[in-house]
Amino acid sequence: MSAAALPARIAATLRTLRDQEADTFLLSIARVGFGLLFVNEAWLATQQLRNPAFGFFGDYFHQPFLPEALVPSEGAYEALVVAQWVAGALIVVGRGARPALLVAAGSLVYTMLCDRLWFHHYRHTMAAFGTLLAFAPCDRHLVLGRAARSEAAPIWAQHAMKAQVSVMYLASGGSKLLDADWRGGLMMRGMVAGFARLVRDRGVPPEIVGALQTPLGASLLAKGAISTELALAVLLWWPRTRRLGLWIGLFFHLYISLMTPVQLFTAEMLLVYLLFATPDSGGRIIRYDPKRHAIVNVIEGLDWLRRFKLEPKGGASLVVVDRGGEEQRGLRAAATVFGALPVPFVVWPAVALLSRLPLRRGSPRRAP
Amino acid sequence: MLELGPRGRTWFCAVFFGSEALLIATASMRADRSYGFRMFPEASSVTLHVSRRLEGGQLVPIAGGHWQARDCSGGVHEFVWSKMVRWPAPSRLDTPLGASYGVESELGRARDAMRWVLAHTPDDCETRALVARIEAKKNGRVLDPMELEVTR
Numbered sequence: 001m002s003a004a005a006l007p008a009r010i011a012a013t014l015r016t017l018r019d020q021e022a023d024t025f026l027l028s029i030a031r032v033g034f035g036l037l038f039v040n041e042a043w044l045a046t047q048q049l050r051n052p053a054f055g056f057f058g059d060y061f062h063q064p065f066l067p068e069a070l071v072p073s074e075g076a077y078e079a080l081v082v083a084q085w086v087a088g089a090l091i092v093v094g095r096g097a098r099p100a101l102l103v104a105a106g107s108l109v110y111t112m113l114c115d116r117l118w119f120h121h122y123r124h125t126m127a128a129f130g131t132l133l134a135f136a137p138c139d140r141h142l143v144l145g146r147a148a149r150s151e152a153a154p155i156w157a158q159h160a161m162k163a164q165v166s167v168m169y170l171a172s173g174g175s176k177l178l179d180a181d182w183r184g185g186l187m188m189r190g191m192v193a194g195f196a197r198l199v200r201d202r203g204v205p206p207e208i209v210g211a212l213q214t215p216l217g218a219s220l221l222a223k224g225a226i227s228t229e230l231a232l233a234v235l236l237w238w239p240r241t242r243r244l245g246l247w248i249g250l251f252f253h254l255y256i257s258l259m260t261p262v263q264l265f266t267a268e269m270l271l272v273y274l275l276f277a278t279p280d281s282g283g284r285i286i287r288y289d290p291k292r293h294a295i296v297n298v299i300e301g302l303d304w305l306r307r308f309k310l311e312p313k314g315g316a317s318l319v320v321v322d323r324g325g326e327e328q329r330g331l332r333a334a335a336t337v338f339g340a341l342p343v344p345f346v347v348w349p350a351v352a353l354l355s356r357l358p359l360r361r362g363s364p365r366r367a368p
Numbered sequence: 369m370l371e372l373g374p375r376g377r378t379w380f381c382a383v384f385f386g387s388e389a390l391l392i393a394t395a396s397m398r399a400d401r402s403y404g405f406r407m408f409p410e411a412s413s414v415t416l417h418v419s420r421r422l423e424g425g426q427l428v429p430i431a432g433g434h435w436q437a438r439d440c441s442g443g444v445h446e447f448v449w450s451k452m453v454r455w456p457a458p459s460r461l462d463t464p465l466g467a468s469y470g471v472e473s474e475l476g477r478a479r480d481a482m483r484w485v486l487a488h489t490p491d492d493c494e495t496r497a498l499v500a501r502i503e504a505k506k507n508g509r510v511l512d513p514m515e516l517e518v519t520r
Protein backbone atom coordinates (compact mmCIF):
# COMPACT_ATOMS: atom_id res chain seq x y z
CA MET A 1 0.00 0.00 0.00
CA SER A 2 1.45 3.37 -0.99
CA ALA A 3 1.80 6.22 1.52
CA ALA A 4 -0.75 8.22 -0.44
CA ALA A 5 -3.33 5.46 -0.08
CA LEU A 6 -3.00 5.28 3.71
CA PRO A 7 -5.13 8.36 4.58
CA ALA A 8 -7.86 7.13 2.23
CA ARG A 9 -7.79 3.71 3.87
CA ILE A 10 -7.93 5.23 7.37
CA ALA A 11 -10.87 7.42 6.32
CA ALA A 12 -12.65 4.40 4.87
CA THR A 13 -12.11 2.42 8.08
CA LEU A 14 -13.41 5.29 10.22
CA ARG A 15 -16.48 5.56 7.97
CA THR A 16 -17.11 1.83 8.37
CA LEU A 17 -16.84 2.09 12.16
CA ARG A 18 -19.17 5.11 12.14
CA ASP A 19 -21.85 3.52 9.96
CA GLN A 20 -21.73 -0.14 11.00
CA GLU A 21 -24.95 -1.72 12.22
CA ALA A 22 -24.86 -4.96 14.19
CA ASP A 23 -26.28 -7.04 17.01
CA THR A 24 -26.58 -5.13 20.30
CA PHE A 25 -26.74 -7.89 22.92
CA LEU A 26 -23.18 -7.25 24.17
CA LEU A 27 -24.02 -3.58 24.70
CA SER A 28 -26.96 -4.59 26.87
CA ILE A 29 -24.74 -6.74 29.08
CA ALA A 30 -22.33 -3.83 29.43
CA ARG A 31 -25.28 -1.57 30.31
CA VAL A 32 -26.42 -3.84 33.14
CA GLY A 33 -22.85 -4.07 34.46
CA PHE A 34 -22.32 -0.32 34.41
CA GLY A 35 -25.76 0.16 35.94
CA LEU A 36 -24.66 -1.94 38.90
CA LEU A 37 -21.46 0.08 39.18
CA PHE A 38 -23.45 3.33 39.19
CA VAL A 39 -25.74 1.89 41.88
CA ASN A 40 -22.59 1.09 43.86
CA GLU A 41 -21.52 4.75 43.53
CA ALA A 42 -24.89 5.86 44.90
CA TRP A 43 -24.46 3.40 47.76
CA LEU A 44 -20.95 4.74 48.53
CA ALA A 45 -22.27 8.33 48.52
CA THR A 46 -25.11 7.30 50.84
CA GLN A 47 -22.70 5.53 53.18
CA GLN A 48 -20.56 8.65 53.35
CA LEU A 49 -23.59 10.83 54.12
CA ARG A 50 -24.77 8.50 56.88
CA ASN A 51 -21.38 7.86 58.45
CA PRO A 52 -20.98 10.17 61.47
CA ALA A 53 -17.23 10.31 60.80
CA PHE A 54 -17.93 11.92 57.40
CA GLY A 55 -21.41 13.28 56.63
CA PHE A 56 -22.06 15.94 54.00
CA PHE A 57 -18.73 16.82 52.35
CA GLY A 58 -19.57 20.55 52.28
CA ASP A 59 -19.52 20.69 56.09
CA TYR A 60 -15.78 20.04 56.29
CA PHE A 61 -12.73 20.66 54.14
CA HIS A 62 -13.36 19.99 50.48
CA GLN A 63 -11.46 21.03 47.41
CA PRO A 64 -13.77 22.27 44.66
CA PHE A 65 -12.73 22.78 41.06
CA LEU A 66 -15.89 24.85 40.68
CA PRO A 67 -16.58 28.16 42.43
CA GLU A 68 -17.91 27.48 45.94
CA ALA A 69 -21.26 29.00 44.94
CA LEU A 70 -21.83 26.07 42.59
CA VAL A 71 -21.19 23.45 45.28
CA PRO A 72 -24.62 22.11 46.38
CA SER A 73 -26.17 22.58 49.79
CA GLU A 74 -26.68 19.46 51.90
CA GLY A 75 -30.31 19.17 50.81
CA ALA A 76 -29.45 19.56 47.13
CA TYR A 77 -26.66 17.00 47.47
CA GLU A 78 -29.03 14.50 49.09
CA ALA A 79 -31.41 15.02 46.14
CA LEU A 80 -28.50 14.38 43.80
CA VAL A 81 -27.69 11.10 45.56
CA VAL A 82 -31.35 10.05 45.24
CA ALA A 83 -31.12 10.87 41.52
CA GLN A 84 -28.00 8.65 41.35
CA TRP A 85 -29.93 5.76 42.89
CA VAL A 86 -32.84 6.21 40.49
CA ALA A 87 -30.54 6.56 37.46
CA GLY A 88 -28.57 3.46 38.48
CA ALA A 89 -31.76 1.42 38.88
CA LEU A 90 -33.11 2.59 35.50
CA ILE A 91 -29.84 1.66 33.81
CA VAL A 92 -29.94 -1.84 35.29
CA VAL A 93 -33.56 -2.55 34.31
CA GLY A 94 -33.18 -0.92 30.91
CA ARG A 95 -36.08 1.54 31.16
CA GLY A 96 -35.03 5.07 30.20
CA ALA A 97 -31.53 3.64 30.51
CA ARG A 98 -29.78 5.88 28.00
CA PRO A 99 -30.85 9.25 29.47
CA ALA A 100 -30.22 7.72 32.91
CA LEU A 101 -26.64 6.92 31.86
CA LEU A 102 -26.11 10.60 31.06
CA VAL A 103 -27.59 11.62 34.42
CA ALA A 104 -25.44 9.10 36.31
CA ALA A 105 -22.25 10.07 34.46
CA GLY A 106 -23.03 13.78 34.75
CA SER A 107 -23.68 13.58 38.49
CA LEU A 108 -20.42 11.71 38.99
CA VAL A 109 -18.48 14.39 37.10
CA TYR A 110 -20.32 17.19 38.94
CA THR A 111 -19.52 15.62 42.32
CA MET A 112 -15.83 15.31 41.40
CA LEU A 113 -15.81 18.95 40.30
CA CYS A 114 -17.39 19.94 43.64
CA ASP A 115 -14.70 18.09 45.56
CA ARG A 116 -11.41 17.06 44.00
CA LEU A 117 -10.88 14.72 46.96
CA TRP A 118 -13.71 12.63 45.47
CA PHE A 119 -11.70 12.18 42.25
CA HIS A 120 -10.56 8.69 41.38
CA HIS A 121 -9.47 7.36 38.02
CA TYR A 122 -12.16 4.69 38.13
CA ARG A 123 -14.84 7.36 38.61
CA HIS A 124 -13.53 9.43 35.71
CA THR A 125 -13.40 6.27 33.60
CA MET A 126 -16.92 5.27 34.64
CA ALA A 127 -18.25 8.68 33.65
CA ALA A 128 -16.51 8.50 30.26
CA PHE A 129 -17.80 5.00 29.49
CA GLY A 130 -21.27 5.88 30.82
CA THR A 131 -21.49 8.90 28.52
CA LEU A 132 -20.46 6.89 25.47
CA LEU A 133 -22.78 4.02 26.37
CA ALA A 134 -25.69 6.46 26.49
CA PHE A 135 -25.23 7.00 22.74
CA ALA A 136 -25.19 3.26 22.01
CA PRO A 137 -28.32 1.12 21.48
CA CYS A 138 -27.79 -0.63 24.81
CA ASP A 139 -31.48 -0.81 25.72
CA ARG A 140 -32.72 -3.45 23.26
CA HIS A 141 -32.06 -6.56 25.33
CA LEU A 142 -32.36 -7.39 29.03
CA VAL A 143 -35.10 -4.81 29.56
CA LEU A 144 -37.53 -5.38 32.40
CA GLY A 145 -41.02 -6.15 31.07
CA ARG A 146 -40.18 -5.70 27.40
CA ALA A 147 -39.32 -8.24 24.72
CA ALA A 148 -35.87 -8.04 23.18
CA ARG A 149 -35.40 -6.24 19.88
CA SER A 150 -32.94 -8.31 17.92
CA GLU A 151 -32.60 -6.19 14.78
CA ALA A 152 -29.21 -4.66 14.02
CA ALA A 153 -28.56 -1.06 15.12
CA PRO A 154 -25.74 1.50 14.73
CA ILE A 155 -22.82 0.58 17.00
CA TRP A 156 -20.53 3.58 16.41
CA ALA A 157 -20.61 4.37 20.16
CA GLN A 158 -19.49 0.80 20.92
CA HIS A 159 -16.45 1.45 18.73
CA ALA A 160 -15.98 4.78 20.52
CA MET A 161 -15.88 2.91 23.85
CA LYS A 162 -13.23 0.60 22.41
CA ALA A 163 -11.28 3.65 21.24
CA GLN A 164 -11.60 5.03 24.77
CA VAL A 165 -9.91 1.88 26.08
CA SER A 166 -6.96 2.44 23.74
CA VAL A 167 -6.75 6.13 24.65
CA MET A 168 -6.56 5.17 28.32
CA TYR A 169 -3.86 2.56 27.78
CA LEU A 170 -1.81 4.98 25.67
CA ALA A 171 -2.16 7.82 28.17
CA SER A 172 -1.40 5.59 31.14
CA GLY A 173 1.45 3.63 29.53
CA GLY A 174 2.86 6.73 27.84
CA SER A 175 2.97 8.80 31.03
CA LYS A 176 4.68 5.93 32.85
CA LEU A 177 7.21 5.54 30.04
CA LEU A 178 8.12 9.23 30.29
CA ASP A 179 8.50 9.05 34.07
CA ALA A 180 12.02 7.93 35.04
CA ASP A 181 10.90 6.75 38.49
CA TRP A 182 8.20 4.62 36.90
CA ARG A 183 10.14 2.98 34.10
CA GLY A 184 13.13 2.42 36.40
CA GLY A 185 10.94 0.56 38.90
CA LEU A 186 11.28 2.99 41.85
CA MET A 187 7.57 3.69 41.97
CA MET A 188 6.70 0.01 41.58
CA ARG A 189 9.08 -0.95 44.39
CA GLY A 190 7.42 1.54 46.71
CA MET A 191 3.95 0.44 45.67
CA VAL A 192 4.63 -3.26 46.21
CA ALA A 193 6.13 -2.43 49.63
CA GLY A 194 3.08 -0.32 50.49
CA PHE A 195 0.64 -3.09 49.61
CA ALA A 196 2.85 -6.01 50.74
CA ARG A 197 0.69 -6.89 53.74
CA LEU A 198 -2.51 -6.77 51.72
CA VAL A 199 -0.98 -8.93 48.99
CA ARG A 200 0.34 -11.51 51.48
CA ASP A 201 -3.09 -11.61 53.14
CA ARG A 202 -4.55 -12.48 49.75
CA GLY A 203 -2.40 -15.57 49.58
CA VAL A 204 0.55 -14.45 47.47
CA PRO A 205 3.66 -16.23 48.83
CA PRO A 206 5.95 -13.89 50.81
CA GLU A 207 8.90 -15.01 48.65
CA ILE A 208 7.19 -13.62 45.55
CA VAL A 209 6.23 -10.38 47.31
CA GLY A 210 9.86 -10.08 48.47
CA ALA A 211 11.21 -10.74 44.98
CA LEU A 212 8.98 -8.04 43.52
CA GLN A 213 10.45 -5.54 45.97
CA THR A 214 14.01 -6.10 44.81
CA PRO A 215 15.35 -3.49 42.34
CA LEU A 216 15.44 -6.09 39.56
CA GLY A 217 11.96 -7.46 40.33
CA ALA A 218 10.39 -4.01 40.53
CA SER A 219 12.16 -2.84 37.39
CA LEU A 220 10.96 -5.86 35.40
CA LEU A 221 7.45 -5.46 36.76
CA ALA A 222 7.38 -1.77 35.79
CA LYS A 223 8.67 -2.40 32.30
CA GLY A 224 6.20 -5.25 31.91
CA ALA A 225 3.29 -3.04 32.97
CA ILE A 226 4.29 -0.24 30.58
CA SER A 227 4.81 -2.65 27.67
CA THR A 228 1.51 -4.39 28.38
CA GLU A 229 -0.50 -1.16 28.42
CA LEU A 230 1.08 0.17 25.23
CA ALA A 231 0.71 -3.18 23.47
CA LEU A 232 -2.92 -3.61 24.51
CA ALA A 233 -3.81 -0.26 22.95
CA VAL A 234 -2.99 -1.83 19.57
CA LEU A 235 -3.47 -5.60 20.04
CA LEU A 236 -7.15 -5.23 20.86
CA TRP A 237 -7.91 -3.75 17.44
CA TRP A 238 -6.33 -6.29 15.06
CA PRO A 239 -8.51 -9.33 14.35
CA ARG A 240 -5.47 -11.65 14.49
CA THR A 241 -4.25 -10.40 17.86
CA ARG A 242 -7.49 -9.29 19.49
CA ARG A 243 -8.23 -12.52 21.34
CA LEU A 244 -4.67 -12.76 22.65
CA GLY A 245 -4.91 -9.09 23.66
CA LEU A 246 -8.11 -9.77 25.58
CA TRP A 247 -6.47 -12.70 27.34
CA ILE A 248 -3.39 -10.67 28.29
CA GLY A 249 -5.58 -7.75 29.37
CA LEU A 250 -7.78 -10.03 31.48
CA PHE A 251 -4.80 -11.27 33.47
CA PHE A 252 -3.23 -7.80 33.57
CA HIS A 253 -6.31 -6.36 35.28
CA LEU A 254 -6.82 -9.37 37.55
CA TYR A 255 -3.17 -9.04 38.57
CA ILE A 256 -3.67 -5.35 39.38
CA SER A 257 -6.70 -6.28 41.48
CA LEU A 258 -4.65 -8.89 43.34
CA MET A 259 -1.71 -6.58 44.04
CA THR A 260 -3.63 -3.40 44.93
CA PRO A 261 -6.98 -2.39 46.47
CA VAL A 262 -8.23 -1.46 42.96
CA GLN A 263 -11.34 -3.51 42.17
CA LEU A 264 -13.92 -1.27 40.51
CA PHE A 265 -11.59 -0.18 37.72
CA THR A 266 -10.96 -3.83 36.89
CA ALA A 267 -14.72 -4.45 36.77
CA GLU A 268 -15.15 -1.55 34.34
CA MET A 269 -12.37 -2.70 32.06
CA LEU A 270 -13.59 -6.29 31.95
CA LEU A 271 -17.08 -5.06 31.11
CA VAL A 272 -15.76 -2.99 28.23
CA TYR A 273 -13.62 -5.94 27.09
CA LEU A 274 -16.92 -7.67 26.25
CA LEU A 275 -17.47 -5.03 23.58
CA PHE A 276 -14.38 -6.21 21.70
CA ALA A 277 -16.13 -9.48 20.91
CA THR A 278 -17.63 -9.60 17.41
CA PRO A 279 -21.20 -8.32 17.73
CA ASP A 280 -23.08 -11.29 16.30
CA SER A 281 -25.20 -13.41 18.62
CA GLY A 282 -25.25 -17.01 17.43
CA GLY A 283 -22.58 -16.32 14.84
CA ARG A 284 -21.17 -19.83 15.31
CA ILE A 285 -23.10 -23.07 15.25
CA ILE A 286 -22.73 -26.23 17.32
CA ARG A 287 -24.24 -29.35 15.71
CA TYR A 288 -24.66 -32.23 18.10
CA ASP A 289 -26.60 -35.30 19.11
CA PRO A 290 -28.58 -34.48 22.29
CA LYS A 291 -28.39 -38.09 23.43
CA ARG A 292 -24.61 -38.40 23.18
CA HIS A 293 -23.19 -34.91 23.64
CA ALA A 294 -24.24 -33.80 27.15
CA ILE A 295 -21.21 -31.46 27.18
CA VAL A 296 -23.25 -29.10 25.02
CA ASN A 297 -25.48 -28.41 28.04
CA VAL A 298 -22.41 -27.12 29.87
CA ILE A 299 -21.46 -24.98 26.87
CA GLU A 300 -24.99 -23.58 26.73
CA GLY A 301 -24.87 -22.77 30.44
CA LEU A 302 -21.60 -20.90 30.04
CA ASP A 303 -22.52 -19.09 26.82
CA TRP A 304 -23.53 -15.83 28.52
CA LEU A 305 -22.59 -13.79 25.48
CA ARG A 306 -24.75 -15.91 23.14
CA ARG A 307 -21.86 -16.77 20.87
CA PHE A 308 -23.29 -20.11 19.71
CA LYS A 309 -26.42 -21.26 17.99
CA LEU A 310 -27.24 -24.85 18.93
CA GLU A 311 -28.49 -27.30 16.31
CA PRO A 312 -29.46 -30.65 17.90
CA LYS A 313 -29.92 -33.59 15.56
CA GLY A 314 -30.15 -37.27 16.40
CA GLY A 315 -27.04 -39.20 15.30
CA ALA A 316 -25.07 -36.03 14.45
CA SER A 317 -21.34 -35.72 15.15
CA LEU A 318 -20.22 -32.97 17.49
CA VAL A 319 -19.16 -30.16 15.17
CA VAL A 320 -18.49 -26.47 15.65
CA VAL A 321 -19.14 -24.38 12.56
CA ASP A 322 -17.11 -21.19 12.65
CA ARG A 323 -18.24 -17.88 11.20
CA GLY A 324 -16.71 -18.62 7.82
CA GLY A 325 -18.59 -21.93 7.60
CA GLU A 326 -15.54 -24.05 8.43
CA GLU A 327 -16.44 -27.22 10.33
CA GLN A 328 -14.24 -27.94 13.32
CA ARG A 329 -13.93 -31.09 15.38
CA GLY A 330 -11.91 -32.31 18.34
CA LEU A 331 -9.33 -29.96 19.78
CA ARG A 332 -9.87 -27.31 17.11
CA ALA A 333 -13.56 -27.16 18.00
CA ALA A 334 -12.62 -27.06 21.70
CA ALA A 335 -10.26 -24.12 21.03
CA THR A 336 -13.08 -22.21 19.35
CA VAL A 337 -15.44 -22.92 22.26
CA PHE A 338 -12.84 -22.01 24.91
CA GLY A 339 -12.06 -18.83 23.02
CA ALA A 340 -15.68 -17.72 22.97
CA LEU A 341 -16.98 -18.48 26.47
CA PRO A 342 -16.06 -16.04 29.28
CA VAL A 343 -15.10 -18.57 31.99
CA PRO A 344 -13.17 -21.19 29.95
CA PHE A 345 -11.46 -18.28 28.16
CA VAL A 346 -8.98 -18.25 31.06
CA VAL A 347 -7.36 -21.45 29.70
CA TRP A 348 -8.03 -20.75 26.01
CA PRO A 349 -4.34 -20.29 24.99
CA ALA A 350 -3.42 -23.74 26.29
CA VAL A 351 -6.25 -25.40 24.34
CA ALA A 352 -5.50 -23.31 21.24
CA LEU A 353 -1.82 -24.30 21.39
CA LEU A 354 -2.66 -27.97 21.82
CA SER A 355 -5.00 -27.80 18.85
CA ARG A 356 -2.19 -26.48 16.69
CA LEU A 357 0.34 -29.16 17.53
CA PRO A 358 1.31 -30.86 14.26
CA LEU A 359 1.02 -34.27 15.91
CA ARG A 360 -2.61 -33.72 16.69
CA ARG A 361 -3.41 -32.04 13.41
CA GLY A 362 -2.02 -34.93 11.41
CA SER A 363 -3.36 -37.60 13.68
CA PRO A 364 -5.71 -40.04 12.01
CA ARG A 365 -7.44 -40.46 15.41
CA ARG A 366 -9.03 -37.08 15.38
CA ALA A 367 -12.15 -36.81 17.48
CA PRO A 368 -15.25 -37.71 15.50
CA MET B 369 -31.24 13.37 20.94
CA LEU B 370 -29.15 10.25 21.61
CA GLU B 371 -29.70 8.84 18.10
CA LEU B 372 -27.11 10.70 16.08
CA GLY B 373 -26.82 10.71 12.32
CA PRO B 374 -23.45 10.20 10.59
CA ARG B 375 -22.57 13.89 10.80
CA GLY B 376 -23.57 14.10 14.47
CA ARG B 377 -21.49 11.01 15.28
CA THR B 378 -18.42 12.57 13.69
CA TRP B 379 -18.89 15.83 15.61
CA PHE B 380 -19.60 14.04 18.86
CA CYS B 381 -16.43 11.92 18.61
CA ALA B 382 -14.36 14.95 17.61
CA VAL B 383 -15.57 16.92 20.65
CA PHE B 384 -15.40 13.97 23.07
CA PHE B 385 -11.94 12.72 22.12
CA GLY B 386 -10.66 16.26 21.48
CA SER B 387 -11.62 17.25 25.03
CA GLU B 388 -10.07 14.10 26.35
CA ALA B 389 -6.82 14.76 24.46
CA LEU B 390 -6.76 18.25 25.97
CA LEU B 391 -7.28 16.88 29.49
CA ILE B 392 -4.54 14.29 28.99
CA ALA B 393 -2.10 16.85 27.57
CA THR B 394 -2.72 19.27 30.45
CA ALA B 395 -2.70 16.71 33.28
CA SER B 396 0.77 17.84 34.40
CA MET B 397 -0.60 21.32 35.05
CA ARG B 398 -2.89 19.95 37.77
CA ALA B 399 -1.30 18.97 41.08
CA ASP B 400 -3.19 15.68 41.23
CA ARG B 401 -2.73 14.99 37.48
CA SER B 402 -6.47 14.29 37.41
CA TYR B 403 -8.33 13.43 34.20
CA GLY B 404 -5.10 12.31 32.53
CA PHE B 405 -5.42 8.55 33.13
CA ARG B 406 -2.14 8.52 35.05
CA MET B 407 -2.86 5.50 37.17
CA PHE B 408 -0.57 4.86 40.15
CA PRO B 409 1.51 7.99 39.55
CA GLU B 410 3.61 7.77 42.72
CA ALA B 411 4.32 5.64 45.78
CA SER B 412 4.87 8.56 48.11
CA SER B 413 4.05 9.68 51.61
CA VAL B 414 3.99 12.95 53.54
CA THR B 415 4.07 13.84 57.21
CA LEU B 416 2.45 17.11 58.15
CA HIS B 417 3.46 19.04 61.28
CA VAL B 418 1.24 22.09 61.72
CA SER B 419 1.87 25.00 64.07
CA ARG B 420 -0.13 28.13 64.83
CA ARG B 421 1.53 31.52 64.44
CA LEU B 422 0.25 33.84 67.13
CA GLU B 423 0.32 37.61 67.47
CA GLY B 424 3.98 38.57 67.80
CA GLY B 425 5.14 35.71 65.58
CA GLN B 426 5.34 32.98 68.22
CA LEU B 427 4.88 29.46 66.79
CA VAL B 428 2.86 26.94 68.81
CA PRO B 429 2.68 23.37 67.48
CA ILE B 430 -0.74 21.75 67.21
CA ALA B 431 -0.19 18.65 69.34
CA GLY B 432 -2.34 15.58 68.77
CA GLY B 433 -4.47 17.50 66.30
CA HIS B 434 -6.09 19.57 69.09
CA TRP B 435 -5.69 23.18 70.19
CA GLN B 436 -7.41 25.69 72.38
CA ALA B 437 -7.79 29.37 71.58
CA ARG B 438 -9.75 32.38 72.78
CA ASP B 439 -12.39 34.14 70.77
CA CYS B 440 -12.45 37.91 70.48
CA SER B 441 -14.54 38.17 73.68
CA GLY B 442 -12.09 36.07 75.67
CA GLY B 443 -14.05 32.78 75.67
CA VAL B 444 -11.99 29.61 75.32
CA HIS B 445 -12.75 27.18 72.49
CA GLU B 446 -11.40 23.75 71.56
CA PHE B 447 -10.55 22.95 67.96
CA VAL B 448 -9.92 19.53 66.43
CA TRP B 449 -8.05 19.32 63.10
CA SER B 450 -9.50 15.95 62.10
CA LYS B 451 -13.08 17.17 62.49
CA MET B 452 -12.45 19.85 59.90
CA VAL B 453 -10.09 17.95 57.63
CA ARG B 454 -11.17 14.40 56.92
CA TRP B 455 -9.78 11.52 54.92
CA PRO B 456 -8.64 11.42 52.09
CA ALA B 457 -7.39 14.93 52.86
CA PRO B 458 -4.46 15.04 55.36
CA SER B 459 -6.64 14.37 58.39
CA ARG B 460 -3.90 13.19 60.73
CA LEU B 461 -0.99 15.35 61.78
CA ASP B 462 2.52 14.18 62.72
CA THR B 463 1.89 10.77 61.09
CA PRO B 464 3.03 9.56 57.65
CA LEU B 465 0.12 9.58 55.21
CA GLY B 466 0.03 7.88 51.82
CA ALA B 467 0.13 10.31 48.90
CA SER B 468 -1.16 8.08 46.13
CA TYR B 469 -1.77 11.02 43.79
CA GLY B 470 1.71 12.38 44.47
CA VAL B 471 3.58 14.68 46.84
CA GLU B 472 2.57 17.77 44.87
CA SER B 473 -1.10 16.86 45.16
CA GLU B 474 -0.74 16.29 48.90
CA LEU B 475 1.00 19.66 49.33
CA GLY B 476 -1.89 21.32 47.49
CA ARG B 477 -4.38 19.53 49.74
CA ALA B 478 -2.45 20.56 52.87
CA ARG B 479 -2.32 24.22 51.76
CA ASP B 480 -6.02 24.31 50.88
CA ALA B 481 -6.92 22.49 54.11
CA MET B 482 -5.02 25.08 56.18
CA ARG B 483 -6.84 27.87 54.31
CA TRP B 484 -10.16 26.18 54.99
CA VAL B 485 -9.41 25.74 58.69
CA LEU B 486 -8.44 29.39 59.07
CA ALA B 487 -11.58 30.49 57.24
CA HIS B 488 -13.83 28.28 59.37
CA THR B 489 -12.51 28.99 62.86
CA PRO B 490 -13.88 32.47 63.58
CA ASP B 491 -13.80 31.64 67.31
CA ASP B 492 -10.01 31.46 67.20
CA CYS B 493 -8.94 35.08 67.55
CA GLU B 494 -5.37 34.16 68.52
CA THR B 495 -4.11 32.32 65.44
CA ARG B 496 -2.77 34.67 62.77
CA ALA B 497 -1.47 31.96 60.45
CA LEU B 498 -0.92 28.23 60.15
CA VAL B 499 2.56 26.99 59.36
CA ALA B 500 3.17 23.46 58.13
CA ARG B 501 6.51 21.68 58.07
CA ILE B 502 6.25 18.84 55.62
CA GLU B 503 8.46 15.79 55.45
CA ALA B 504 7.93 13.83 52.27
CA LYS B 505 9.13 10.65 50.62
CA LYS B 506 8.70 10.46 46.86
CA ASN B 507 8.94 6.94 45.45
CA GLY B 508 11.12 5.97 48.40
CA ARG B 509 13.45 9.01 48.22
CA VAL B 510 13.46 11.40 51.18
CA LEU B 511 12.85 14.96 49.99
CA ASP B 512 14.13 18.08 51.72
CA PRO B 513 11.63 19.28 54.36
CA MET B 514 9.26 21.94 53.04
CA GLU B 515 7.42 24.72 54.77
CA LEU B 516 4.04 26.24 53.97
CA GLU B 517 2.51 29.26 55.65
CA VAL B 518 -1.08 30.34 55.19
CA THR B 519 -2.24 33.55 56.80
CA ARG B 520 -5.75 34.34 57.90
